[in-house]
Every structure is written in C-alpha cells, then in structure tokens.
Amino acid sequence: xxxxxxxxxxxxxxxxxxxxxxxxxxxxxxxxxxxxxxxxxxxxxxxxxxxxxxxxxxxxxxxxxxxxxxxxxxxxxxxxxxxxxxxxxxxxxxxxxxxxxxxxxxxxxxxxxxxxxxxxxxxxxxxxxxxxxxxxxxxxxxxxxxxxxxxxxxxxxxxxxxxxxxxxxxxxxxxxxxxxxxxxxxxxxxxxxxxxxxxxxxxxxxxxxxxxxxxxxxxxxxxxxxxxxxxxxxxxxxxxxxxxxxxxxxxxxxxxxxxxxxxxxxxxxxxxxxxxxxxxxxxxxxxxxxxxxxxxxxxxxxxxxxxxxxxxxxxxxxxxxxxxxxxxxxxxxxxxxxxxxxxxxxxxxxxxxxxxxxxxx
Amino acid sequence: xxxxxxxxxxxxxxxxxxxxxxxxxxxxxxxxxxxxxxxxxxxxxxxxxxxxxxxxxxxxxxxxxxxxxxxxxxxxxxxxxxxxxxxxxxxxxxxxxxxxxxxxxxxxxxxxxxxxxxxxxxxxxxxxxxxxxxxxxxxxxxxxxxxxxxxxxxxxxxxxxxxxxxxxxxxxxxxxxxxxxxxxxxxxxxxxxxxxxxxxxxxxxxxxxxxxxxxxxxxxxxxxxxxxxxxxxxxxxxxxxxxxxxxxxxxxxxxxxxxxxxxxxxxxxxxxxxxxxxxxxxxxxxxxxxxxxxxxxxxxxxxxxxxxxxxxxxxxxxxxxxxxxxxxxxxxxx
Amino acid sequence: xxxxxxxxxxxxxxxxxxxxxxxxxxxxxxxxxxxxxxxxxxxxxxxxxxxxxxxxxxxxxxxxxxxxxxxxxxxxxxxxxxxxxxxxxxxxxxxxxxxxxxxxxxxxxxxxxxxxxxxxxxxxxxxxxxxxxxxxxxxxxxxxxxxxxxxxxxxxxxxxxxxxxxxxxxxxxxxxxxxxxxxxxxxxxxxxxxxxxxxxxxxxxxxxxxxxxxxxxxxxxxxxxxxxxxxxxxxxxxxxxxxxxxxxxxxxxxxxxxxxxxxxxxxx
Ligand SMILES: Nc1ncnc2c1ncn2[C@@H]1O[C@H](COP(=O)(O)OP(=O)(O)OP(=O)(O)O)[C@@H](O)[C@H]1O
Ligand SMILES: [Mg+2]
Numbered sequence: 036x037x038x039x040x041x042x043x044x045x046x047x048x049x050x051x052x053x054x055x056x057x058x059x060x061x062x063x064x065x066x067x068x069x070x071x072x073x074x075x076x077x078x079x080x081x082x083x084x085x086x087x088x089x090x091x092x093x094x095x096x097x098x099x100x101x102x103x104x105x106x107x108x109x110x111x112x113x114x115x116x117x118x119x120x121x122x123x124x125x126x127x128x129x130x131x132x133x134x135x136x137x138x139x140x141x142x143x144x145x146x147x148x149x150x151x152x153x154x155x156x157x158x159x160x161x162x163x164x165x166x167x168x169x170x171x172x173x174x175x176x177x178x179x180x181x182x183x184x185x186x187x188x189x190x191x192x193x194x195x196x197x198x199x200x201x202x203x204x205x206x207x208x209x210x211x212x213x214x215x216x217x218x219x220x221x222x223x224x225x226x227x228x229x230x231x232x233x234x235x236x237x238x239x240x241x242x243x244x245x246x247x248x249x250x251x252x253x254x255x256x257x258x259x260x261x262x263x264x265x266x267x268x269x270x271x272x273x274x275x276x277x278x279x280x281x282x283x284x285x286x287x288x289x290x291x292x293x294x295x296x297x298x299x300x301x302x303x304x305x306x307x308x309x310x311x312x313x314x315x316x317x318x319x320x321x322x323x324x325x326x327x328x329x330x331x332x333x334x335x336x337x338x339x340x341x342x343x344x345x346x347x348x349x350x351x352x353x354x355x356x357x358x359x360x361x362x363x364x365x366x367x368x369x370x371x372x373x374x375x376x377x378x379x380x381x382x383x384x385x386x387x388x389x390x391x392x393x394x395x396x
Numbered sequence: 397x398x399x400x401x402x403x404x405x406x407x408x409x410x411x412x413x414x415x416x417x418x419x420x421x422x423x424x425x426x427x428x429x430x431x432x433x434x435x436x437x438x439x440x441x442x443x444x445x446x447x448x449x450x451x452x453x454x455x456x457x458x459x460x461x462x463x464x465x466x467x468x469x470x471x472x473x474x475x476x477x478x479x480x481x482x483x484x485x486x487x488x489x490x491x492x493x494x495x496x497x498x499x500x501x502x503x504x505x506x507x508x509x510x511x512x513x514x515x516x517x518x519x520x521x522x523x524x525x526x527x528x529x530x531x532x533x534x535x536x537x538x539x540x541x542x543x544x545x546x547x548x549x550x551x552x553x554x555x556x557x558x559x560x561x562x563x564x565x566x567x568x569x570x571x572x573x574x575x576x577x578x579x580x581x582x583x584x585x586x587x588x589x590x591x592x593x594x595x596x597x598x599x600x601x602x603x604x605x606x607x608x609x610x611x612x613x614x615x616x617x618x619x620x621x622x623x624x625x626x627x628x629x630x631x632x633x634x635x636x637x638x639x640x641x642x643x644x645x646x647x648x649x650x651x652x653x654x655x656x657x658x659x660x661x662x663x664x665x666x667x668x669x670x671x672x673x674x675x676x677x678x679x680x681x682x683x684x685x686x687x688x689x690x691x692x693x694x695x696x697x698x699x700x701x702x703x704x705x706x707x708x709x710x711x712x713x714x715x716x717x718x719x720x721x722x723x724x725x726x727x728x729x730x
Numbered sequence: 731x732x733x734x735x736x737x738x739x740x741x742x743x744x745x746x747x748x749x750x751x752x753x754x755x756x757x758x759x760x761x762x763x764x765x766x767x768x769x770x771x772x773x774x775x776x777x778x779x780x781x782x783x784x785x786x787x788x789x790x791x792x793x794x795x796x797x798x799x800x801x802x803x804x805x806x807x808x809x810x811x812x813x814x815x816x817x818x819x820x821x822x823x824x825x826x827x828x829x830x831x832x833x834x835x836x837x838x839x840x841x842x843x844x845x846x847x848x849x850x851x852x853x854x855x856x857x858x859x860x861x862x863x864x865x866x867x868x869x870x871x872x873x874x875x876x877x878x879x880x881x882x883x884x885x886x887x888x889x890x891x892x893x894x895x896x897x898x899x900x901x902x903x904x905x906x907x908x909x910x911x912x913x914x915x916x917x918x919x920x921x922x923x924x925x926x927x928x929x930x931x932x933x934x935x936x937x938x939x940x941x942x943x944x945x946x947x948x949x950x951x952x953x954x955x956x957x958x959x960x961x962x963x964x965x966x967x968x969x970x971x972x973x974x975x976x977x978x979x980x981x982x983x984x985x986x987x988x989x990x991x992x993x994x995x996x997x998x
Contacts, residue, residue, distance in 0.1 A: 099498075101498050101501065103505075151711060151714075151715040152711075152714070155714055157497045157498055157501070158430075158431045158497055158501050159640075159714055159718070161431075161498075161501055162431065162633070162636060162640075162710070163710060163711055163714055165633070166633065166706075166707035166710050166711065167711070169633075169703065169707060170704050170707050170708075173700075173701060173703055173704055174704075177698075177701060180698070181674060181687070181694050181695065181696060235853050238853055238855055239849070239852050239853065241863075242851075242855075243841075243842055243845050243846075243852065243862075243863070243866070244847065244848070244849050244852045246835060246838055246839050247839065247842050249828065249830075249835070249839075250828050250839045250842075253827075253828035253829055253830055253831060254828055254829075256810075256826060257822065257827070257828065258828075258839070259790075259809070259810035259814075260788055260790065260810050260814060260819075260820055260822075260826075261811075261814060261839055261840050261842060261902065261903075261906060262814030262819075262840075262842055262843025262906050263811055263843070264809075265811070271849060275849065301629070305505060305509070308502075308505075312502060353517055357513050357516050360513045361509075361510060361513045361514070363506070363509055364505075364506045364508070364509030364511075364512075364513065365506065366506070367502055367503065367505060367506025367509070368488050368503045368506040368510070370502075371488075371492060371499045371500070371502050371503040371506070372488070372491055372492070372503065375499055
C-alpha cells in the first residue's frame with residue numbers, strides 16, 4: 036500500500052492516475068443519477084460499508100480480534116445522532132458536534148467491551164462480542180419504557196440532515212442547470228471521509244502501532260516477549276474500531292432520516308465481517324473492494340434474480356434477499372476453504388515487498 | 397414462594413433443553429477444540445423436520461396416538477440432523493483442522509447462514525405453530541389453588557433429557573467408541589498412533605451431538621409451541637453459554653451449566669421487574685409517584701430482557717472463571 | 731539485599747527459583763548468576779526445565795518461588811513486555827516469528843519497545859514520526875544484515891528457510907536492544923555450516939557488549955562458545971562452572987547417559 040502513495044520515480048504517471056480516479060469519483064454520482072437516484076443511494080450505502088469495514092479491519096484485520104458485535108458501535112453512533120438531532124427530545128445539535136460525540140461514546144463502549152475480554156482466546160472472544168452486540172440491540176429495542184429513550188422497535192424518525200452554515204444536505208439545489216440532489220451531496224461528503232479513512236488505515240498499518248497490532252494477530256506470546264503491551268494495544272484497537280463505527284452510524288442516521296434497531300442486527304455484523312474477510316484481513320485495498328462487492332452484488336441480484344426466475348420458472352422460487360444470504364454463507368465457507376487470504380491478491384503489498392530496501396548499506 | 401417454585405420448574409425444563417444442546421457443543425469442543433457455531437441451526441433443522449412429519453401425519457389423518465406421532469417425527473428428525481452434522485464436519489471443518497483458529501469459526505458462521513436460509517426456503521419466514529397434538533395436562537405442585545404447576549410436556553422434557561444424558565454417559569464411559577472418544581480428546585495425535593481412527597471418532601462425535609440436537613429441537617418446539625428458521629441462533633448461543641459455564645469439554649459441566657442457566661434465566665426474568673421496580677423511589681419524584689398510581693409495576697427492566705441474562709452470565713464466567721465451574725485450568729505452552 | 735545487587739560483574743542473579751506444573755516440579759531451588767559480557771550456557775537432558783526457566787525469567791509464566799535480580803533491581807512479577815523493556819530479549823525453542831509479516835517487519839516490531847510514536851503520531855505522520863519510522867527501518871535492515879538474512883528482507887517470515895528463521899528471531903530480539911539475550915536452542919535443526927555461522931554470530935553479539943544466555947543441546951557449540959555452563963536435571967541444578975570443568979563432572983555425565991542423550995565429548 037505504501038508504494039501506492041510513493042510517487043518517487045514516476046510522479047507524472049502517478050499524478051495522472053490520481054487525477055483520473057478523482058475525475059471518475061466526481062463524475063460517478065451524475066452518471067448513476069442518470070440510471071436512477073436509487074443507485075446513488077446504493078452507492079452511498081456502499082461507501083458507508085467501506086467505512087465500516089475499514090473500522091472493523093483495524094480490530095479483526097490488524098489486531099486479529101474476531102469481533103462479531105461490531106454493528107453495535109454503528110448502532111450507538113446512529114442513536115447518538117438520532118437522539119441529539121431529531122424531534123425525539125427536541126434537541127437539534129449540528130452534525131460536527133454530534134459525530135465526534137458519537138465516536139466518543141462508541142469508543143467508550145468499545146473499551147467497555149474490550150477491557151473484560153482482553154485475555155480471551157479468539158473463538159471465545161467471537162462469542163462474547165456477539166453476545167454484546169445482541170445486548171445492545173435488546174436494549175435499543177426495549178428502552179422505550181419506563182422512559183422513552185429509543186422509541187423501541189418503531190425507531191426514530193425525522194432525523195435532521197447535515198446542515199452547514201445554512202447549507203442543507205437535504206433537498207435539491209440546482210447547479211449549472213443540474214439537479215444537485217440530497218444523495219449526491221451526501222455522496223461527496225462520504226467519499227471525502229472515506230478517502231481520509233483509507234489514508235488513516237494505511238498510515239496506521241505502516242506505523243509502530245499497526246505493526247504492534249499485526250504482531251499480536253500473528254503471535255500474542257511472541258508479541259509480548261518483544262515488549263508490546265498487548266493489553267493497551269488491544270484496547271486501542273477496540274477503541275479505534277468502535278470510533279469508526281460510531282462515526283459511520285451518525286452519518287447513516289443523517290442520511291436515512293430514520294433508524295430502528297432492525298438496522299443493527301447480527302447479520303449486519305456478519306456482513307461487515309464478510310467484507311473484511313473477503314478482501315483479505317488486514318489488506319486495506321482488499322477490504323474496500325470486498326465492501327464494494329458485497330454492497331453491490333446483492334443489489335444487482337435484486338434486479339436480476341427475481342426477473343430471471345420469473346422468466347425460467349414463471350414465478351419467484353427464491354426470494355432475492357434469501358438468495359443473497361445463501362451466497363453470503365457459501366462465500367464465507369468457500370473463502371476459508373480455498374482462499375483464506377482474501378480474493379484480492381495483495382498486489383500492492385507484493386509490490387512493496389519486491390522493492391528491495393537499498394537505502395542502507 | 398409459589399412464583400419461585402414455578403420459575404424453578406420452568407427453569408429446569410428450559411435448562412434440560414439447554415443441557416442437551418450444550419452437550420453437542422462440549423463434545424465437539426472436547427475433541428477438536430472447535431466451537432461448532434452451526435450447532436444451534438442443527439437443532440432448528442430437527443425442530444423443522446419433526447414439524448413437517450407431524451403435519452403430514454396429522455394431515456393424512458393417520459390413526460395413531462398423538463404420542464406415537466411425535467415419536468415417529470423425532471425418529472425422522474434424528475437421522476436428518478445426524479446427516480447434516482456429519483456433512484458439516486466433512487465439508488467445512490475437516491479441511492481446516494490445522495488452519496488458524498478463526499478459519500473454522502468463520503466457515504461455521506457461513507454454514508449457519510446457509511442452513512438458516514435453506515430452512516427459510518423450505519419452511520418459510522413465518523413462525524410455524526407447532527401442532528399441539530399431545531393434550532397438555534397440568535399438575536398442581538402445591539395446595540394453593542393458583543399455585544405452581546408442572547405440565548406433562550415439562551415432565552417429559554425433563555425425563556427424556558435425563559434418559560439421554562444417562563445414555564450418553566454410558567456410551568462414553570462403557571463402550572469401545574466411548575474409550576476412543578476420550579482418548580482422542582486427551583491427545584488426538586497419540587490416539588492416532590494407538591490405532592484409533594481419529595477422523596471416524598470425530599465424525600461420530602458430530603453425529604451423536606446432532607442426534608441429541610434433533611431431540612432438543614423437538615422439545616423446544618413442543619415447549620414453546622413454535623418453530624422458526626432463526627430459533628437455533630439464540631438457543632445455540634445460550635447452550636454454548638451453558639457449556640462454558642459448566643466448563644467446556646466437560647460432559648457433566650454441560651449438564652450442570654444447562655440447568656443452572658435455565659434456572660438463572662427463569663428466575664431472572666421472573667424477578668427482574670420486582671428488583672428494578674421504580675415505585676420504591678416514588679418518594680423522590682412526584683412525577684414518578686403519579687405514574688406509579690396507574691402502574692404499580694413500573695420497572696426499569698422487565699422480563700423482555702430475559703435474553704440478556706445468558707449473555708451477562710457468559711461474559712461474567714469468561715472473565716472470572718474462563719475454565720467454567722467444572723473445567724480444569726489449562727495453560728498454553730510457550 | 732544489597733549483596734545481590736552490588737556486584738559490578740553480575741547482570742542477572744537468580745535465587746532459589748521454583749516452578750511447578752501440577753504434579754511436575756519443573757524447577758526446584760535453582761540459583762545461579764550471569765556476569766556481564768559472558769556467554770552463559772544452560773544445558774540438561776530433555777525435560778530438565780531449561781525452557782521453563784526462560785519462561786519464568788521472561789514473565790511468560792509466574793514463578794512459584796525465588797527472585798531474579800537483573801542489573802541491580804528485582805524482576806518480580808513483571809509482565810513479559812515489562813521484562814523486555816528492562817532489557818531481556820528471547821527467542822523460542824519452537825520458533826515464534828510473526829509468520830505473515832515480512833522478515834523486515836518482524837525486526838521492525840522488535841523496535842517497538844524502544845520507540846515512541848502514538849496513534850495520533852501515526853495518523854498525522856509529523857516530521858518526528860517520519861524520522862522515527864525511517865530510523866526504525868534503517869536499524870532493522872542493519873540487523874537483518876548483521877544476522878545474515880538481509881537478502882530475504884521482504885519475504886514473509888514463514889517462507890524463510892529454517893536456519894534463516896532462527897537467525898531472524900535473533901535479529902528481532904536484538905532489535906529490542908537487550909542487555910541479556912536469551913536463546914532457546916538456536917542451533918536446533920541447523921547443519922554444521924549454519925552452526926559454525928551461528929557461533930561466530932554469537933561471538934560478535936557478545937563482542938558488541940550483549941550478554942547471552944544460551945540453551946543448547948549441541949555440546950560442541952556449547953563447549954566452544956560458552957564461558958560458563960549451568961546444568962539442570964529434573965529441575966534441579968546439577969552443576970555450574972566453566973565449560974571445561976562441567977564437562978568432566980561425573981554427575982553430569984551420568985545424568986546425560988541416564989537421560990539417553992550422548993554428551994558429545996569428543997567434539998568439544
Ligand atoms: N505449560 C506446561 N504445562 C505443564 N507442564 C509443563 C509446561 N511447560 C513445561 N512443562 C513440564 O516441565 C518440565 C520441564 O520442561 P521444559 O520444557 O522446561 O524442559 P526443557 O529442559 O526445555 O526440555 P527440552 O530440552 O526438551 O526443550 C517437563 O516435564 C514439561 O513437561
Ligand atoms: Mg526446552
């Protein structure tokens with residue numbers, strides 16, 4: 036990954052490539068909007084999933100801590116935003132105040148989960164985190180009595196969109212005769228945030244901290260013997276991962292305008308985990324690809340599986356949603372059996388590995 | 397007192413089911429140190445298959461006593477579950493036996509999703525009402541007219557569980573395959589050198605566990621009166637908790653853990669409302685006092701938090717006594 | 731207690747170290763001391779308790795009794811990472827490299843304990859972090875070169891040949907700037923040429939001022955490189971002293987013969 040940002044040698048080529056990518060990213064929503072606004076929304080969710088997967092990648096991919104309750108932090112962030120920017124309590128704080136708050140609270144939750152489970156072995160940890168995720172969901176579902184905090188299964192509606200100095204992310208404006216719709220505005224915001232998150236992930240990985248995480252993932256005993264404070268490092272991984280989840284949750288709340296506990300179920304945790312696994316744990320570029328694939332494929336299936344069945348059998352035998360989950364399950368199994376390192380060959384990583392360090396004699 | 401006895405009876409019933417499922421987790425774990433995440437879904441398959449058989453037999457107006465129908469249905473479910481368990485091990489776990497720990501765990505999650513969605517395709521999304529063909533008979537346990545009771549279904553569940561556990565113990569401690577299983581659990585490598593077919597032992601372990609799971613599925617379905625494609629998830633999680641509570645890898649531990657967890661859960665759900673009743677605090681707040689007039693049972697947490705107890709127990713056990721109640725301490729070698 | 735700490739020549743003093751695993755007494759009342767700058771051998775038949783001694787020394791296991799005094803201050807109940815920070819680094823009998831990291835990254839991990847960058851630093855990558863990162867890299871490459879695996883710098887550790895893995899483990903340990911380097915059977919699985927290379931590596935590490943504690947079954951290596959040797963048998967100290975003397979000790983010879991391991995006397 037490092038080499039990717041290393042412009043030494045062929046700066047012109049690299050800059051040209053970057054400019055091309057940037058142009059593509061800028062143009063993308065307009066192209067998609069041409070097909071249908073739904074696709075812009077789908078893309079926004081895909082970007083959000085990339086964000087989530089990169090957060091989980093810190094915990095699972097870097098530090099090797101299998102977390103099956105990750106979506107709980109997303110839920111915490113989402114609810115913090117929803118409660119502080121909706122008619123639920125009549126509070127309407129600006130997003131740049133709430134997002135950090137959500138990140139902070141999620142981070143605290145992350146440490147709360149992390150602290151007692153630090154010594155657990157991988158598979159136990161997986162079950163405990165899963166239990167934790169369920170606990171959070173059960174609370175979200177039931178904290179409508181005796182005091183109505185979360186509004187229970189009905190969820191919270193009319194959540195404020197992002198607003199910046201009078202500029203609202205909701206509604207449509209017209210720029211040069213083009214309709215700048217709400218999803219497109221969010222798209223730009225999300226893509227910028229995502230790029231930042233990618234940079235953060237890459238920098239973390241290639242740092243003293245990231246190496247310590249990877250050492251823990253590879254062999255905890257050896258890591259400790261090398262002087263790594265595994266307790267602090269694991270807590271840090273939880274805290275970082277959870278904060279990412281919290282921020283993503285806040286953005287989700289604002290973008291959707293409505294949230295309910297339904298969005299924070301175990302399957303979502305597994306989905307995000309699958310993205311990390313599919314991309315190759317710890318491989319930042321791969322994780323992004325994994326997240327994009329698992330976000331788009333189901334949508335494509337939605338538009339093809341139903342009609343295809345209609346054409347062949349004359350009726351819908353398998354619900355596309357079920358079909359998608361089946362594929363998920365199978366993909367997880369097949370991945371582990373045949374390509375445990377992820378589908379994306381870590382080409383970038385390889386390139387870094389091939390470049391022999393000649394800087395020292 | 398009567399509520400207490402009632403919750404105890406319910407807890408023991410529930411605990412018997414947990415114990416049977418927990419045995420499946422613990423046997424597999426004892427032998428290959430793997431958490432068979434899909435085990436709960438095997439239970440679900442058992443419940444579903446039995447449901448279909450019962451529905452077919454009842455629909456066909458077969459003139460059999462209801463008990464016989466349930467027995468036939470269970471006898472159908474057992475081999476199906478055994479086949480599923482066997483297949484899981486062969487296809488998804490065996491190739492990964494020497495892979496890093498997380499790999500089989502992830503395939504297990506994948507299989508769990510696959511099983512649930514296959515069930516969804518076959519049996520649909522809606523909860524299936526379990527046919528209550530056996531007439532429920534209620535026995536009173538105390539002299540009080542609306543005191544604690546126990547039903548014939550509860551008695552049957554507890555009884556069958558005891559019989560199955562006893563049978564399993566006999567199998568493990570009195571038969572040749574039992575010796576092979578224990579030897580493999582001690583040290584698979586050495587067992588292999590002694591001429592034990594380790595792969596066969598592992599397959600048999602999965603098969604036995606799945607057979608038990610099938611029965612547990614029928615018991616669970618009959619007790620709650622519903623079966624659902626996702627019923628295995630929470631049930632499995634709780635049974636796993638039970639196994640950990642008792643000491644994973646330890647048969648007696650799974651039984652003890654199951655019973656304890658069932659009782660903790662029932663008592664917890666029964667009493668949490670009382671313990672977190674806010675009306676004791678009425679003196680502190682006028683608004684609270686007003687609400688308590690209309691609702692004297694106003695509580696911070698109600699029985700809708702029942703599922704939380706198991707998780708809290710799980711976390712507490714893992715933090716304070718990861719080896720469980722009956723488990724031995726194991727240290728990993730450097 | 732000042733007697734323990736004073737002696738200028740002593741880097742590590744172990745006093746009455748005891749460790750049991752259930753019914754097995756892995757270590758019983760083991761006392762010895764290692765002087766600065768020496769190569770101190772630790773030998774004994776299989777199961778004698780050598781690795782256990784490493785494990786209690788480095789905090790991986792807690793000892794049941796006794797004290798270690800390292801460089802003048804006690805090492806009581808420190809966690810492994812704290813022990814490493816104090817200046818004791820080790821290798822493992824059954825190699826424990828970070829398998830999916832490159833050889834270079836393995837050594838870079840060793841620099842962790844002597845460097846400072848925080849998460850914030852890592853994310854913002856200010857000049858100080860960048861300088862530190864560059865220094866980590868430079869030093870790690872030097873160390874790879876030093877142990878002779880630089881040409882494999884960018885290969886994953888798991889793809890290295892056995893002998894290279896052993897040497898990489900030494901480089902990783904050296905990266906923590908230890909004052910005491912504890913090696914658990916570094917020559918295991920090496921051929922004669924590799925072992926010869928290892929010997930000169932040990933000599934030059936000692937030459938750089940690092941004290942070495944060496945567990946080894948290869949008696950030829952032990953006798954040629956060690957200044958003094960401690961012999962353990964069934965967790966007890968059997969003998970301690972200069973290599974040449976220990977070699978002649980009858981109890982030692984008996985223990986080895988009884989333990990069915992031949993003491994390669996001729997080669998020494
Ligand atoms: N984690 C452990 N649990 C139980 N027993 C252990 C453990 N570690 C070591 N032992 C036992 O302690 C004794 C000493 O073992 P140790 O590994 O220290 O021997 P060693 O001298 O290093 O042997 P070798 O030359 O074979 O490496 C042995 O009987 C061993 O079985
Ligand atoms: Mg040893």
